[in-house]
Amino acid sequence: MSGFTISRRTMLAGSAMLLASTAMPTSGWAQTPKKGGRLVLAADSEPRNLNPAIVASNGVFFISSKIVETLAEASFDGKDGLAPRLALSWEGAADGLSATFKLRDGVRWHDGKPFTSADVAFSALQIWKPLQNLGRTVFKDLASVDTPDDLTAVFKFAKPTPFQLIRNALPALSSVVPKHIYEVGKIEDNPANNTPIGTGPFKFGEYKAGQYYRLTKNTDYWGKDEPYLDEIIYQVLPDRTSAASALEAGEIQLAAFSAVPLADLDRISKVPGLKVISKGYEGLTYQLVVEINHRRKELADVKVRQAIAHAIDKDFVVKTVFLGYAATATGPVPKNDPQFYTADVPTYAFDVAKANALLDEAGYKRGADGNRFSLKLLPAPYFNETKQFGDYLRQALAAIGIDAELVNNDSAAHIKAVYTDHAFDLAVGPPVFRGDPAISTTILVQSGIPDGVPFSNQGGYKNDALDALIAKASETLDTAARTDLYKEFQKEVATDLPLINVAEWSFISVARDTVGNIANNPRWAVSNWADTYLES
Amino acid sequence: MSPLRRFLRTPEAVAGAILLAALIAMALSASLLFPGDPQAIAGPPLLPPFQDWSLPLGTDRLGRDVLAELFHGARTSLAVGLAAAAAALVVGAVVGTLAGFAGGLVDEVLMRITDAFQTVPSFLLALAFVSVVGPSLGIVVIAIALGTWTGPARIARAEVLSIRERDYVAGARVIGMHPLAIAFREVLPNALPPVLAMSSVIVAAAILTEAALSFLGLGDPNRVTWGGMIAEGRTVLRTAPFLSIVPGIALVLTVLGVYLAGEGIVETTAVRRGLS
Numbered sequence: 001m002s003g004f005t006i007s008r009r010t011m012l013a014g015s016a017m018l019l020a021s022t023a024m025p026t027s028g029w030a031q032t033p034k035k036g037g038r039l040v041l042a043a044d045s046e047p048r049n050l051n052p053a054i055v056a057s058n059g060v061f062f063i064s065s066k067i068v069e070t071l072a073e074a075s076f077d078g079k080d081g082l083a084p085r086l087a088l089s090w091e092g093a094a095d096g097l098s099a100t101f102k103l104r105d106g107v108r109w110h111d112g113k114p115f116t117s118a119d120v121a122f123s124a125l126q127i128w129k130p131l132q133n134l135g136r137t138v139f140k141d142l143a144s145v146d147t148p149d150d151l152t153a154v155f156k157f158a159k160p161t162p163f164q165l166i167r168n169a170l171p172a173l174s175s176v177v178p179k180h181i182y183e184v185g186k187i188e189d190n191p192a193n194n195t196p197i198g199t200g201p202f203k204f205g206e207y208k209a210g211q212y213y214r215l216t217k218n219t220d221y222w223g224k225d226e227p228y229l230d231e232i233i234y235q236v237l238p239d240r241t242s243a244a245s246a247l248e249a250g251e252i253q254l255a256a257f258s259a260v261p262l263a264d265l266d267r268i269s270k271v272p273g274l275k276v277i278s279k280g281y282e283g284l285t286y287q288l289v290v291e292i293n294h295r296r297k298e299l300a301d302v303k304v305r306q307a308i309a310h311a312i313d314k315d316f317v318v319k320t321v322f323l324g325y326a327a328t329a330t331g332p333v334p335k336n337d338p339q340f341y342t343a344d345v346p347t348y349a350f351d352v353a354k355a356n357a358l359l360d361e362a363g364y365k366r367g368a369d370g371n372r373f374s375l376k377l378l379p380a381p382y383f384n385e386t387k388q389f390g391d392y393l394r395q396a397l398a399a400i401g402i403d404a405e406l407v408n409n410d411s412a413a414h415i416k417a418v419y420t421d422h423a424f425d426l427a428v429g430p431p432v433f434r435g436d437p438a439i440s441t442t443i444l445v446q447s448g449i450p451d452g453v454p455f456s457n458q459g460g461y462k463n464d465a466l467d468a469l470i471a472k473a474s475e476t477l478d479t480a481a482r483t484d485l486y487k488e489f490q491k492e493v494a495t496d497l498p499l500i501n502v503a504e505w506s507f508i509s510v511a512r513d514t515v516g517n518i519a520n521n522p523r524w525a526v527s528n529w530a531d532t533y534l535e536s
Numbered sequence: 537m538s539p540l541r542r543f544l545r546t547p548e549a550v551a552g553a554i555l556l557a558a559l560i561a562m563a564l565s566a567s568l569l570f571p572g573d574p575q576a577i578a579g580p581p582l583l584p585p586f587q588d589w590s591l592p593l594g595t596d597r598l599g600r601d602v603l604a605e606l607f608h609g610a611r612t613s614l615a616v617g618l619a620a621a622a623a624a625l626v627v628g629a630v631v632g633t634l635a636g637f638a639g640g641l642v643d644e645v646l647m648r649i650t651d652a653f654q655t656v657p658s659f660l661l662a663l664a665f666v667s668v669v670g671p672s673l674g675i676v677v678i679a680i681a682l683g684t685w686t687g688p689a690r691i692a693r694a695e696v697l698s699i700r701e702r703d704y705v706a707g708a709r710v711i712g713m714h715p716l717a718i719a720f721r722e723v724l725p726n727a728l729p730p731v732l733a734m735s736s737v738i739v740a741a742a743i744l745t746e747a748a749l750s751f752l753g754l755g756d757p758n759r760v761t762w763g764g765m766i767a768e769g770r771t772v773l774r775t776a777p778f779l780s781i782v783p784g785i786a787l788v789l790t791v792l793g794v795y796l797a798g799e800g801i802v803e804t805t806a807v808r809r810g811l812s
Contacts, residue, residue, distance in 0.1 A: 241773055263582075263597070263772040320581045320598060381753075384771055392598055394758075395577050406757040408671060 033228045033516060037534035041254035042243040043234035046209065051193040052175040053127045056134045058284060058432070061172075061526035062257065063234060066215055067110075068177060068198030071101060071120070072170040074283040074435070074522040080167055081338065081435075083521070085528070086115070086176055086199060092163025096477040099155040099166055107222045109178045110203045117153040121145035122179035124155065127187060134439055138169045164479045168339075168436035171283065171523055201227035201530035211236055221530065228533035240384075244268055244510075253512040253534070256525040260510045261384070262323045273513050278325065280519025281506035283435060284526065285334040288317070288326075288389060289444070290500040291418065291427040295460040298373050299425060303362040305497040308426075309348035310355035311400045312393065317503055321388045326505035331490040332441055334433050334504040342487040345494035355400045366401045375425040377404040381414055386428050389502070393428065420452040422460070431455050433504075437486050442470045445498040461498040542804045549800020555793025562610040570604035574760050578604070582776050596768060596779055606786055608760045613790060616677055617743035623681035624738055625688050629724060629731055632692025636727075637700055637719040647693070650686045658683025662745055666754045673756045676749060680742045687738070688731045695727035729805070736798015740791045747787055762787050 045059050052064045072090070075083035087101040107115040128135035129142050141161050146154040155166070176199070181192050195204050201221045205214035213234040217227055235252055237243050243259035246252045248271055260268060269276045290308070294300045314328040327335055331345045364372040375397070379390025387408075394404045404426065409417055417423045434440050443449065447462040469492060473485035493499075509525065511518055514535045521527050543549050566574075578591060578601040585594040585602070593602040635646040653661070662679035669675050699705065700723060708718045749755050750763030757764075762783040769779025 240771065244774065261771050263775050267775055388598060390757075391575065392577070395573070395575065395598075398573060398576070408753060408757045410667070 033531065033533035034535055035225075035228050035533070036230050037228075038231040038233060039229050039254065039515065039532065039534060040233045040235055040252045041256065042237045042246065042252050042259045043213065044236075044238055044240070044243075044257070044259055046213075046236055049193050050196050050204075051177065051190075052196075053123055053177045054131050054133075054188070054193065056132055056172055056175070058257070058526055061523075063213055063215075064175075064196050064198075065200070065526045066202040066232060066529050067196045067200045067204050068175045069200045069528060070171055071174040071176065073527050074171040076282075076521060081522070082167065082170060086120075087170075090167065090170070092166065094477075096160030096162060096475075097157050099157075099161075099163055101153045101155070103151045103153065104222060105151055107199050108220055109180075109199055110197045110218060110220075111178075111181075112220075113178065113180055114150075115176075115178075115199050116150040117145075117147040118150075119176055119179045120153040121147050122183065123174075123176045124153075126182070127177065128173060131187060132173065134169070134434070135173050137443065138165060138173055138439060160475055160477055162438075162474070162477050162479070162482050164339075164482055165436050165438050165474075169434075169439055172434050172439070200528050202229075202232055202528075205231070223530045226530040228531065229529070232529070247274060247510055247512070250512070253515050254509065254518075255511075256507065256509045258325075258507040260508070262325055262508070265323070265325075265508060265510070268510055275511055275513055277509045277511065277519050278506070280509060280521070280524030282336055283522035285336060285433045285504050285506055286430045287329060287332075287334060287433055287501055288386065288503040288505065289429050289431055290393065290502060291424070291429045291459055292461070292497075292499055293422060293425050293427075293459045294462075294498070295422065296375070296425050298362075298364060299375075301362050302496060303358045304364070305500070306348065307355040307358040307362070307400060308397070308402075309497060309500050310351045310358065311396045312348075312500070312502055313350040313396065314502055315350070317389060317392060321385050321392060322503065322505055325508060326503045329501035329504050331494040331501055332444065332499075333437060333486070333490050336504070337433065337435070339435075340437060340483055340486045340490075342490055344487070345491045347494070352399050359400060359402075364401075370401055371403045372401040374403040374405065376407055376423070377426045377428070378407050378409065378414060378418055378424045379428040380430055381409060381411055383430055385505070386430055390428050393426070415454050419454045419456065419458045422451075422458055429455070437489065438474060442473075442489070445493055446470050457498070459498070463492075463496055463498065466492050466496070466498070539804045543800055546800050546803065548796045549803070552793050552796025552798070552800055555789055556797045559610055559614060559790050559793060562607050563614045566604075566607040566611050570601070570607055574604040574608035575600055582772070584776070585778050585782070593782055594776075594778060596765070597772060597776075602765075602779065602782060605760045605765055606762075606783060609762045609765060609783060610786070610790070612673070612756075612759050612761045613743050613746060613787070616673065616680070616746040617739045617794070619677045620680035620684065620742035620746070621735055621738040623677060624684040624742075625731060625735060627681065628685040628688025629692045629728065631685070632689040632694075632731075633696050633719050633724045633727065635689070636693040636696030637715070637723055643693075646689075650689050653683070654686045656683070659745060659748065662749060663752070663754065666749060671749075671754050671756055673759060676746060676755060679749070680745045683745075684738050684741065687734055691734065692724075692727050692731050695730055696723050699723050699726050733802045736795055736802070739798070740794045743787070743791055743794065 047060045049055050050060060050064045052060050052068050069085050071085060071087035072082045073085050074081055086104055088104055089102045092099045103117055109115055124145050129139040141157045141159040142155060143158040144156045178197055181197055182190055201218050202215035203218050205216045207213050215232040217230050221227060237246060240261050243255040244264045247255055265276050268274055292299050298304050318326045318328055330343060330347055333340045335341055359372055366372055377390060377394060380386045390406055394406055397404045418427045431444055432440060443456045445457050445466060447467055449456045469489050473482055476482040476485055516533045516535060517531045577599045579595045579599050581595060581597055581599040583591055583595040591601050596602060631646055635643045661683040665679040665682055666675055705722055708722050747763030750761040751767045755761045755764050765783040766780045773780055
């Protein structure tokens with residue numbers, strides 16, 4: 001039993017760390033950074049398109065955020081949780097029809113041309129609004145961008161747009177790319193999508209498929225004395241078990257995004273010279289969600305959905321599937337969000353007897369074989385944890401007489417099956433909360449979304465009250481009133497359960513002791529790393 | 537000396553038979569010893585083996601009983617192995633007999649099809665088939681059979697080519713039997729023994745292929761398979777190596793058992809035929 005005691009302690013330590021990470025505002029490293037050196041780290045995927053203005057996803061940001069910068073970055077202690085990057089200040093008009101950005105002076109693109117407001121206007125109008133996966137929603141009412149001078153960009157909206165939303169979207173959605181490179185030819189086919197050019201602290205060096213990405217220092221960077229590193233090498237290590245051994249052998253100095261499997265963290269934390277860090281991902285919270293196809297008549301009954309919610313032991317999921325490196329969820333906004341989260345929602349305690357009673361009440365009695373009905377369950381293949389939770393959910397459903405058949409697919413087939421063909425009854429998905437419910441959260445429950453839009457409500461759910469709430473919040477300009485509407489939204493989702501939120505998790509970094517200034521902002525792994533350094 | 541005696545005198549054959557018998561006993565007793573779903577959560581997660589005697593081989597990452605999974609996994613491995621081998625042998629024997637007995641254009645067409653299948657590595661074929669159609673037990677069986685029927689087909693054809701020139705075949709023709717009846721009643725039964733001699737190799741290969749498919753996540757996720765267990769254990773290889781080692785050993789012993797027992801049978805029957 002000794003082995004189990006140790007791992008349980010680690011689980012508790014893990015949850016404590018996760019909680020602490022949301023409370024601690026500043027980082028604790030106070031050493032003088034050293035210049036020079038090459039940082040080698042593990043990369044588990046190889047995105048083809050490295051343009052973060054088009055593909056706003058963490059896999060792309062992980063590499064390209066060092067090359068292409070945004071207007072502002074998330075920050076632990078900055079005003080509104082932001083720190084300036086290419087924009088120095090930002091202000092929304094009271095009528096919600098415009099937003100003014102003052103830009104940084106003396107910034108140059110990697111090819112030597114000056115960065116101006118024309119680049120911001122071009123990126124916003126030609127890329128974020130029409131082409132970007134997330135920008136399509138947030139910037140849908142953007143009509144024009146005025147550039148009264150080289151260092152001022154004024155966004156004009158056709159309809160009042162809450163500035164809180166624009167502000168919250170800045171870290172992930174506002175990557176600025178050079179107009180002079182992208183104005184020639186079709187933007188999607190521009191070669192700079194594969195060899196990005198930006199204003200960031202590092203320039204794109206080279207990419208060898210299946211081997212590495214190399215970024216080199218931008219000696220002309222606007223940050224004083226920055227960047228400290230000479231080079232960053234992303235070593236492609238798709239096998240998760242190999243990242244841990246590479247760290248131990250000293251072949252790499254950093255493995256971010258939980259490249260080291262959770263089960264190995266306990267062991268690796270005891271290796272001298274390595275540190276396990278659960279900070280630096282607060283702005284990238286993933287949510288473990290049971291997606292429901294409301295076209296199934298059984299699942300259209302709220303009692304059945306409540307029964308399923310009662311059948312899931314969230315604490316068990318956090319402790320076993322996530323080994324403590326997660327938190328239980330109460331609703332569609334994660335607990336660690338400082339602006340919108342409310343705990344004042346209906347909750348569903350783990351209670352098998354109650355779940356069974358609810359199903360009996362709904363009229364689905366157990367048959368001779370003990371089953372009430374059968375379902376198809378599709379766990380998303382992106383994470384080990386989503387697959388394992390699928391295995392757990394099948395058992396949890398068996399306990400309340402629902403026979404779930406697991407269907408495993410690869411990524412492409414899963415997206416098609418769930419979001420285009422609707423060939424599922426239940427699915428396990430990992431949507432991301434991006435600092436504002438309007439960016440990628442309300443779309444999970446809102447009705448009227450065309451077929452085939454991934455990570456959206458494709459379960460046929462329609463709730464007029466909820467739709468009205470979402471519509472009202474999208475045009476409410478007052479920050480406090482808007483926040484209240486989203487609290488109402490959380491309550492409504494937790495009551496009617498269009499989907500079931502089970503847990504919230506983020507990632508873990510493992511690094512050599514010599515890597516400095518790690519995890520000093522809430523999106524550290526996908527920030528620009530200008531101040532990251534190596535001690536000899 | 538009776539064939540059974542001769543079989544029992546070969547130590548490898550006896551060892552193989554014992555292993556095979558143990559495997560069959562495991563598969564048959566799985567539901568009796570471990571009733572209910574073997575994937576049910578039975579205890580604390582990652583319990584090492586020999587700690588708690590109600591869970592002698594410990595538990596996996598979700599707290600499922602490894603011993604129960606091992607027994608139910610034996611059932612899947614054996615079922616898939618036997619079904620795939622049977623399908624491959626039947627298809628192979630029929631195709632081979634038709635090609636050999638009919639000759640001419642039919643022979644050409646059937647053998648070129650066989651060639652086409654043989655040029656594609658059988659594991660790749662199975663992999664492609666399962667990923668297109670979707671993983672379930674029946675599909676896995678078909679996928680494995682798809683890559684293995686060609687061997688039996690070629691051997692059956694070679695046998696048939698010599699048998700069809702025999703006098704009793706000519707005799708059957710003379711009394712006016714339908715060619716198909718001659719092929720399947722007179723020729724095929726006599727062409728079978730060398731084809732059947734391949735069965736142990738095919739069963740062993742089928743069990744391994746099934747394990748490999750499950751390891752890659754292309755097995756039926758609603759059933760316990762040894763390959764799936766090894767794949768699950770791989771993510772915690774450094775902390776809980778027993779999760780991969782236990783099903784791995786089971787797989788090795790099974791394949792060894794099937795192969796040795798099969799060889800033993802072939803040897804004894806071959807000697808008998810040689811003597812008679």
